[in-house]
Amino acid sequence: QSALTQPASVSGSPGQSITISCTGTSRDIGAYNYVSWFQQHPLKAPKLLIYEVSNRPSGVPNRFSGSKSGNTASLTISGLQAEDEADYYCSSYTTINTRVFGGGTKLTVL
Amino acid sequence: DVQLVESGGGLVKPGGSLRLSCAASGFSFSNFAMNWVRQAPGKGLEWVSSIRSRSPDTYYADSVKGRFTISRDNAQNSLFLQMNSLRPEDTAVYYCASQSFDFWGQGTLVTVSS
Numbered sequence: 173q174s175a176l177t178q179p180a181s182v183s184g185s186p187g188q189s190i191t192i193s194c195t196g197t198s199r200d201i202g203a204y205n206y207v208s209w210f211q212q213h214p215l216k217a218p219k220l221l222i223y224e225v226s227n228r229p230s231g232v233p234n235r236f237s238g239s240k241s242g243n244t245a246s247l248t249i250s251g252l253q254a255e256d257e258a259d260y261y262c263s264s265y266t267t268i269n270t271r272v273f274g275g276g277t278k279l280t281v282l
Numbered sequence: 283d284v285q286l287v288e289s290g291g292g293l294v295k296p297g298g299s300l301r302l303s304c305a306a307s308g309f310s311f312s313n314f315a316m317n318w319v320r321q322a323p324g325k326g327l328e329w330v331s332s333i334r335s336r337s338p339d340t341y342y343a344d345s346v347k348g349r350f351t352i353s354r355d356n357a358q359n360s361l362f363l364q365m366n367s368l369r370p371e372d373t374a375v376y377y378c379a380s381q382s383f384d385f386w387g388q389g390t391l392v393t394v395s396s
């Protein structure tokens with residue numbers, strides 16, 4: 173049950189686009205289309221941004237989008253805003269009916 | 283509105299036990315699987331355990347297998363996590379989360395220290 177691999181940090185200026193990668197294996201990301209992305213602001217509970225690779229829950233702006241290729245998933249945030257500064261986590265269902273999270277990526281809006 | 287409210291956290295000595303509870307409201311609790319996720323201070327999210335909606339099927343992270351037990355009471359709309367043989371590395375905020383992780387509680391802090 174190794175954690176998924178995310179970059180520790182990314183940054184971008186307001187209005188720009190950034191992409192966060194999430195690399196797993198054929199036993200998790202590569203096995204199913206059950207990849208989720210979460211946003212977490214300091215001292216807050218995580219918030220679901222993307223589910224099943226590319227679907228947005230009601231209320232999540234379409235600036236947030238997800239994709240997957242092979243064992244790697246990606247979250248793209250377009251039109252960066254100051255309030256997007258937060259920690260982002262990917263997660264995947266696994267072939268042994270467990271869940272695994274990525275180590276998290278800190279997004280800084282310059 | 284969906285609400286998940288955790289309780290039961292606190293300070294416990296290494297080797298001790300604690301039982302966390304999560305009270306659910308605003309949705310058909312018995313129809314959905316549930317999860318526990320934890321976050322150590324300054325660290326990332328770690329999935330801990332999940333339980334199916336009605337069957338006894340339960341699943342655990344390797345880090346807690348054999349020490350933690352997840353259970354639920356569908357009549358009381360409640361989720362539980364029995365934590366035994368606690369270790370300092372179990373210190374974390376523990377969240378309960380819905381089946382698809384679309385709803386989370388506010389978390390309860392568990393501190394394992396002598």
